[in-house]
Amino acid sequence: MALTFKYFAFGSNLLKERLLLGNPTAQYFDVARLDDYRLTFDSPQDTKTMLWAGAPATIRRCPGSSVWGVIWQLDMADSDNLDRQERRYQRRTVTVTTPDGTTHTCRTYELDGEFDISHTPSPQYKDVIVRGAKQSGLPQAYISQLEAIEDNGFQGEIQVYNQLICQLEKTTTTMTRVRSVL
Template identity: 45%
Template sequence: MEPGSLAAEPERGEPGEPGEHFLYFAYGSNLLKERLRLHNPSAEFVCVARLQDFKVDFGNYQGVTSTSWHGGIATIIQSPGDEVWGVVWKMHVRNISSLDEQEGVGSGTYIPIEIDVHNQEGKVLTCRSYQMKNYVPAPPSPQYKKVICKGAKQNGLPSEYQRKLEEIETNHYEGPVKVLEEIEAVTNEPL
């Protein structure tokens, strides 16, 4: 499926469950449950999934370094033969605006897209995700990389893919990262 448009209908909740839900595919810092739930408390783990013919890249929107992470931030780009592993989260539609805000949709940093991913049994799931356009490649901060790698481990992404994430070069930023401090406050442990 070509990214760029969103499904008109969100996924319906389970029988007896009030409201509507959607599926969200996370591949960056939102792999870590505690990070995602800082502003999106309805997020529930669904499965580990694979996005075929894409790869993860890191960069700064319009060349401006992220003030949240102090380095390049993750995006997905089409790349035949590559794959991105991530987590599918089920979220209530009331969290779309907070998720969009976290992803910088209002500022144009990311655009919401609809993608098809495959769970480990091969079932196709249509999910909301985010893609950065108009970015300049740049390495992530060590703190951002740490959150991504911890989320990959927490959710059992394939070990080969986890090794690939661990090998990502960083920008060696050593200052404070407010988002990391918020996550550590929730988990009561340093990441």
């Protein structure tokens, strides 16, 4: 039996297809809430040069606030893969609570340092986060908060986004074919 760890995702890794790009052992575990944190978007550098052409999501301590996300269970074999994917972040250990009140200790990632400049995500990155929140069944009120986040209006190509959309379209086409056969 493989050794595993739990990972709390709150950004683009809410979307299963995004996480599976580099972490093939990831299995959905549950949705959960991280208390006394808020979701924010910031960066220590010019975000136009970043993977998503905008500011990445991160968490920041904020008493009374909460961040919803997904708990994924991964084999330890994917630990280094996830660390590489989240290379701009610092690994953290957090305790999250599932809707039934159960708590779980999970790995998550937080950008190191506070930055004076406020940044916004690209529309493509925001879209992946919102799709992941919907796919995972996060609370509708939280999804509405995500949808209301201002984006930077970037209209260029983002390779990882295009790859994900292509993967989602293939999955939808396959599911449609299976349904029509049944």
